[in-house]
Amino acid sequence: MTAPSTEAAGFDIALGDIADLSEVVDREALRDICRSFFDLFNLSVRIYAADDTLLASVSEPAELYTYLQKFPKGRKVVSETVDQVKRTRPTDSSVLRHQTIMGIVYDVVPITYQGRPVGRFVIGPFVPAELEQVPKALVRLDPNLDRLEVRDLLMKLPRVRANTAERITSHLRGVLDLLLFSSHRAHLTSEMHVASVRESYRELAEKTSKLQHAYDRLKELDQLKSNFLATVSHELRTPLTSIIGYSEMLEANIAGELTGEQREFVETIHQKGNQLLGLISSLLDLSKLEQGVMRLTLSDADPKAVIGDLASTFLPHAMKREIAIETACEEGLPTLRVDPLRLKQILSNLAENAIKFSADGGTVRFAARYTDWEDDADGAGAVLMGSSRGAVAFDVVDTGIGMRASELEKIFDAFYQVDGSATREHGGTGLGLSIVKRLVEAHGGNISVTSTYGEGTTFTVTIPEPEE
Ligand SMILES: Nc1ncnc2c1ncn2[C@@H]1O[C@H](COP(=O)(O)OP(=O)(O)OP(=O)(O)O)[C@@H](O)[C@H]1O
Ligand SMILES: [Mg+2]
Structure with missing residues (x-):
């Protein structure tokens, strides 16, 4: 001093x-x-x-x-x-x-x-x-x-x-x-x-300037990380598509008849290759979303059809685990203006989690309902002016392991997993929810979660109806 x-x-x-x-x-x-x-x-x-x-x-x-x-x-x-x-x-x-x-x-x-x-x-x-x-x-x-x-x-x-x-x-x-x-x-x-x-x-000014410096440095590093992710994922994808392509050709006996053991090995290569491709796609998505360069191809989507499609996609997977799939969809929901593939990606990620984190014999429910759109930015003003907008809320509800309240604010961070140990029971990389959150926000919507430890979890994605 x-x-x-x-x-x-x-x-x-x-x-x-x-x-x-x-x-x-x-x-x-x-x-x-x-x-x-x-x-x-x-x-x-x-x-x-x-x-x-x-x-x-x-x-x-x-x-x-x-x-x-x-x-x-x-x-x-x-x-x-x-x-x-x-x-x-x-x-x-x-x-x-x-x-x-x-x-x-x-x-x-x-x-x-x-x-x-x-x-x-x-x-x-x-x-x-x-x-x-x-x-x-x-x-x-x-x-x-x-x-x-x-x-x-x-x-x-x-x-x-x-x-x-x-x-x-x-x-x-x-x-x-x-x-x-x-x-x-x-x-x-x-x-x-x-x-x-x-x-x-x-002293305060000195600390502020140090903090600002550290913040700038972190932002720089974050940007570097995004660039790195984008480049590496892109470079990994090209050889991987060849690996998958050749394993498919082998499976189709194009290079001659395979013995039982050879087929087993090739199928494993094919399956793991696809898994790796999924991971690389997630990394690419994340870096695009972080850099704000993700492009959405908007078209009309009927919430009822979205729920139906989701249920039929996950039914076989759920049945293997004796998990019941329920659906509930209100009548007369508005048509949404979204990127249908991305909306499916969002809900599929939530459904995957719901099944993954449920015990065998549980229940997973997909629902769509009408709700008021409460935007943080102009919600109060819009209600006062009588021009309140509606929205469709998609719920993905499970009766699985649930989470403690302290975990809920962290699960949307990239790579965060509640059980981060190497010996954890469930697979995955911890990228799913961080991509989901960013995709929902790219649609102008929001995502929320409620959970009771040991009892189950509900994720709700709300997408506002198109403005007239
Ligand atoms: N329905 C759920 N029930 C209980 N815990 C959940 C549920 N959904 C997510 N979580 C917790 O949040 C963490 C982060 O979820 P996220 O989907 O981002 O990652 P992941 O499922 O582990 O991996 P990935 O989705 O990349 O394959 C999970 O690891 C899990 O601990
Ligand atoms: Mg997941």
């Missing part, structure tokens, strides 16, 4: 140092203090930051200055005074008193925090209570000055005794100190919070 950067904040979190008043204290709070100070003592106050920025000021224009500014030398004295006061900067922690030839004074008070100067405040103009007469230098500024007027205006300025001035400045210093302390604490807390949030964000 690297240390969070605090450069932008202008102070060091580790030490908690601040270089300037304005970094931590709210200007509004400073103005409030000046205002209440003015209300209490009738003295003008200005608070400056260490870099001379005026942070807060509450003052009343001195009428004497307004009067003096009517005379050239008076104007000069006033502007010089204002200038000098502004430029007066205490060098240590003691108060600097700025005296003017007009007898008026300003107190410039340093503001320190943790031993460091962070700004200053200026109190004044005021007149020391000890001043009894109008200073001569002031009267001599211009022969046309009205001496009485000057005296009146001078007396109008606040008069402050020396020890009172001291008490006032130390009071204001105390208030500012307190304000600095509490503001600094609040500021530190919030800065630490910001720093920790920033750090968490950085």
